[in-house]
Amino acid sequence: MLKFTFLRSLAVAALAAAGLALAPLPASAEVESKDPIKLTLHDWTGQLITTRIMGEVLKQAGYNVEYVQADYIAQFAGLESGDLHIAMEMWETTGKDAMEASLQTGKTVDLGETGMDAKEEWWYPTYMKEKCPGLPNWEALKDEKCAEAFSTAETAPKGRYLGGPVTWGGFDDERVEALDLPFEVIHAGTDAALFAELESAYQRKAPIMLWVYAPHWAVAKYEGEWVEFPEYTDACYKDPAWGGNPDMAYDCGKPFGWIKKVGWKGGEDKWPGAYKAIRNFTIKNDEMSQLIVNVDLDGQKLEDVVAAWVKANADRWKAWLN
Amino acid sequence: MSVSSPSLPKPEGKRRAGPRWTHWHAIWVAAVLAFVLLWLFGKPFAGWAFKYPRGEQLPFRRLIGEFMKWLVDEASFGLFSFTELTRFIAAVIDFPYRIALSLLSTGFLQGQGSDAVQILPPVSWIAVIAMFTMLGFYAGGRRLALVVGLCFGFLALFGQWNNAMITLASILIAVPLGVVGGLVLGIAGYRWPMFAVFLKPVLDLMQTVPVFAYLVPILFLFGFGPTAAVVATIIYALPPMTRISMLALGQVPGEVHDLGRMVGCTSRQMTWRVLVPSAMHGLMVGVNQVIMLALNMVIIASMIGAGGLGFEVLAALRRLDIGKGLEAGLAIVALAIALDRLSQALARRAQKHEHKTAANAGFVARNPYTSASVALIVFTGIVGLAIPALQTYPEAWQVSTGTFWGEVVRWINVNFFDQLEAVKNALLLNVMIPFKRFLLGLPWLGVTGLLLLTGYSLGGLRLGLLVATLAYLIAATGQWEKAMITVYLCGISVILACILGFPIAILTAERARLWNWVQVIIDTLQTLPSFVYLMPAVMLFRVGDFTATIAVVAYAVAPAIRYTAHGLRHVDPQLIEAGTAAGCTPWQLLTKIKLKLALPEIILGINQTIMLALSMLVITALVGTRDLGQEVYIALTKADTGRGLVAGISVAFIAIIADRLISAGADRLRARLGLKH
Numbered sequence: 001m002l003k004f005t006f007l008r009s010l011a012v013a014a015l016a017a018a019g020l021a022l023a024p025l026p027a028s029a030e031v032e033s034k035d036p037i038k039l040t041l042h043d044w045t046g047q048l049i050t051t052r053i054m055g056e057v058l059k060q061a062g063y064n065v066e067y068v069q070a071d072y073i074a075q076f077a078g079l080e081s082g083d084l085h086i087a088m089e090m091w092e093t094t095g096k097d098a099m100e101a102s103l104q105t106g107k108t109v110d111l112g113e114t115g116m117d118a119k120e121e122w123w124y125p126t127y128m129k130e131k132c133p134g135l136p137n138w139e140a141l142k143d144e145k146c147a148e149a150f151s152t153a154e155t156a157p158k159g160r161y162l163g164g165p166v167t168w169g170g171f172d173d174e175r176v177e178a179l180d181l182p183f184e185v186i187h188a189g190t191d192a193a194l195f196a197e198l199e200s201a202y203q204r205k206a207p208i209m210l211w212v213y214a215p216h217w218a219v220a221k222y223e224g225e226w227v228e229f230p231e232y233t234d235a236c237y238k239d240p241a242w243g244g245n246p247d248m249a250y251d252c253g254k255p256f257g258w259i260k261k262v263g264w265k266g267g268e269d270k271w272p273g274a275y276k277a278i279r280n281f282t283i284k285n286d287e288m289s290q291l292i293v294n295v296d297l298d299g300q301k302l303e304d305v306v307a308a309w310v311k312a313n314a315d316r317w318k319a320w321l322n
Numbered sequence: 323m324s325v326s327s328p329s330l331p332k333p334e335g336k337r338r339a340g341p342r343w344t345h346w347h348a349i350w351v352a353a354v355l356a357f358v359l360l361w362l363f364g365k366p367f368a369g370w371a372f373k374y375p376r377g378e379q380l381p382f383r384r385l386i387g388e389f390m391k392w393l394v395d396e397a398s399f400g401l402f403s404f405t406e407l408t409r410f411i412a413a414v415i416d417f418p419y420r421i422a423l424s425l426l427s428t429g430f431l432q433g434q435g436s437d438a439v440q441i442l443p444p445v446s447w448i449a450v451i452a453m454f455t456m457l458g459f460y461a462g463g464r465r466l467a468l469v470v471g472l473c474f475g476f477l478a479l480f481g482q483w484n485n486a487m488i489t490l491a492s493i494l495i496a497v498p499l500g501v502v503g504g505l506v507l508g509i510a511g512y513r514w515p516m517f518a519v520f521l522k523p524v525l526d527l528m529q530t531v532p533v534f535a536y537l538v539p540i541l542f543l544f545g546f547g548p549t550a551a552v553v554a555t556i557i558y559a560l561p562p563m564t565r566i567s568m569l570a571l572g573q574v575p576g577e578v579h580d581l582g583r584m585v586g587c588t589s590r591q592m593t594w595r596v597l598v599p600s601a602m603h604g605l606m607v608g609v610n611q612v613i614m615l616a617l618n619m620v621i622i623a624s625m626i627g628a629g630g631l632g633f634e635v636l637a638a639l640r641r642l643d644i645g646k647g648l649e650a651g652l653a654i655v656a657l658a659i660a661l662d663r664l665s666q667a668l669a670r671r672a673q674k675h676e677h678k679t680a681a682n683a684g685f686v687a688r689n690p691y692t693s694a695s696v697a698l699i700v701f702t703g704i705v706g707l708a709i710p711a712l713q714t715y716p717e718a719w720q721v722s723t724g725t726f727w728g729e730v731v732r733w734i735n736v737n738f739f740d741q742l743e744a745v746k747n748a749l750l751l752n753v754m755i756p757f758k759r760f761l762l763g764l765p766w767l768g769v770t771g772l773l774l775l776t777g778y779s780l781g782g783l784r785l786g787l788l789v790a791t792l793a794y795l796i797a798a799t800g801q802w803e804k805a806m807i808t809v810y811l812c813g814i815s816v817i818l819a820c821i822l823g824f825p826i827a828i829l830t831a832e833r834a835r836l837w838n839w840v841q842v843i844i845d846t847l848q849t850l851p852s853f854v855y856l857m858p859a860v861m862l863f864r865v866g867d868f869t870a871t872i873a874v875v876a877y878a879v880a881p882a883i884r885y886t887a888h889g890l891r892h893v894d895p896q897l898i899e900a901g902t903a904a905g906c907t908p909w910q911l912l913t914k915i916k917l918k919l920a921l922p923e924i925i926l927g928i929n930q931t932i933m934l935a936l937s938m939l940v941i942t943a944l945v946g947t948r949d950l951g952q953e954v955y956i957a958l959t960k961a962d963t964g965r966g967l968v969a970g971i972s973v974a975f976i977a978i979i980a981d982r983l984i985s986a987g988a989d990r991l992r993a994r995l996g997l998k999h
Contacts, residue, residue, distance in 0.1 A: 036437070043633070043636045064434065064437045066434065066436065068546075068547065068627055069628075074538065074626055074958070077538050077541030077546055078541060078546025080542070081541075083547060084546050098961045152864070153743070154751075154866075162865065166956060167955070167956055167960070186865065186946065188865045188945070188946050189943055189944040189946040189952070189955075192857055195642055196642060196858075196860040197864060197865060200735050200862065200864075204736055204739055
């Protein structure tokens, strides 16, 4: 008997290998198509959690799900051609240009916000308050002594602010000018480099001022605060007259950025139910931060954290499906 | 990486009789004088010579963007579109890839996605290690078996097995395709010289345009996934195979040709039965290069859906998990070393042609290795159903360096940061920044003019016109400033790499044991993804040009060492004997004889150092430089193919200018030293 099943498996394998796709197994629930919905995985934990939660929910609904590793920006080529189907986290700061270019082709579709707000702002470790007691109020940075505390040989006497990669935008060069801050903006090339500098400075309790965003593990790992700039309004970015500097825009803090879901347009007709559930997906910042901490700092397995969430929140995701 | 590979024949220039020197001196003095005058005083009345006027820029960026769009969306051959053709090619590549992946990693599946059911497990880890070890034993004896076994054991022990097998699957597809494709192009280039003329610049572009520049079109054409990654890998890894095939076929002795004709070979038999086997030794060098370069692409391949070790490296470093990133990076090195040593040993063995076993023995006796492998696969596969540890390496047996490496970096950081910072600042403020300012202040017109003259005096009018045109095109597409930053970063790095590399090579070249160690280190530096040491470098030196320079030097120092040592070891022993007999001190022996005779190799090494430095540009963009690499990277995130390709091609132009000038210079030098045949 054993021998028989083994031989049969061998034959099936040979057939499968020969590219003869066999009929899929009978579906566990009624869904529009049993073709796998391909969700993209990137290289940061929050996105992996969001995507896996969505994937597990779709599986519960009977859909066939496949996870594909893909680059955050390069994935649009796949989403447009239908090689990939769903990207769960597209951040306003980092992905807006690529996303808008892609939406314009009409081959991808905006699936709405995730409910998370990306908080992005100038950030410093708490120990810097000793040297700069006026913080977190931004006006403390105008003090030359305070700025010098943040300086390095290259920027002295100006303070050094490590901004995000050039591609993230963020108008920090403009902000420094508009608010007349004695700081120089240095751009990190990648996210990883940004946090490598933070880790290094934090180990030495050395001065650092940099762009930090949340949800991210860094906010949980390091003690620190965001600088409080004048609160963002649309007018601040568009109207020079607004705010403390009558001649320049950008004399305020950064807006909260959206984090959106994007999908292949063709999927709308193929898996309408799944697309509806994806549109309904929402999760809060705090909730996500806790999940990230569970994985990155407490060392739990990502799959376990996601499974626990799915188990604990059955009511919520069942509502997404209907 | 090599624009012109190790021992390519330089174009056998029909050099005109050398111009008279007095005449040339005068021209040079006049040219340099004009250049300096323009540089110092030209700005007020000839600003256009410094900053190329925006209105006059050539619209290549838009044209290339539109062309790529047309190619992807509309190009058609009547019956089928260009995209359909490339998708068909992708499907052809995808088929063997799926089989390799199933065998090594996923097992054979029925159905797709989360519905898939495994119907046959993958080859067990024990069987894979045993097979490669036996292959090592077959090809190179006990020693090689040990090396290969240790390399694969490392993958299992450090918990990289599954990722490594995914990477290995794509390498096993990309390398044979690269080798066969490269060989076919090489044969074509050898048989039709006209084709070779066309081929050479194409190969240059394939190797020097950063992958990010054409990543998006590739993804559209070949689909998002491992297949596109394989295609990108082949584009990057194939050129050395073609170059070396052309070279090796060209070097087959005339007697062999005569023999082939005497026995009445057809032209096909001549190629495949006579020439290719005779050139086998050279061809295997090409195979080795393809393997190395393919493993270099692992990181980028992982970004477009190939997954595997590259992805592990990226994800670990985003968490700043230095230890995990290093382990995954070393797993790539282990694969590279195992595959490289295996391919070299197989080539040596193939040349010996041993057939000891009698033909009438049984199948098992004739094929002991194959039989043992099949037996092992079946045995571990079946027993593995009952004892999972035989099928999948158990997690409990894995080891990890854990936080050790993180702690090492932390220790250095906490205790030595100030000293490192002082060294960095000294170098940055006194050397790097002044050099950068100097280069950025030069007028493009003057530089182009000087290049024209240099090219003309080294290799004639054609070379002069070529390099000047390329330089002009960089300026005319608005890339001048970024190109100068590129030249500055690469220039500094190349100089540092030479300062470091030459003494190492001189000290170790003739000490075999020491040299073996140096070789392991430079092999590691070349295959270890630079991302692994880039993040610790950022922690110790902050983002910026200095960190970028460290990364570039670490990667580009290898050829400076390798070629110099190669040159020193191949100096004619008779000449050294003569020197010793004439009473030379060791220092005189080195400076007056060895270094002089090794000069052509050393120059080739510098050439390769430049090429490798340029190929690191995309990586340095990740630590915040403002060069052409950054431009390519920005274009990628803005989905602007035209912008990316223009910047990418500018990188290639810089590479071509450097390569052609250095080759021409080396040629002259060889002629002057009487080394030219």
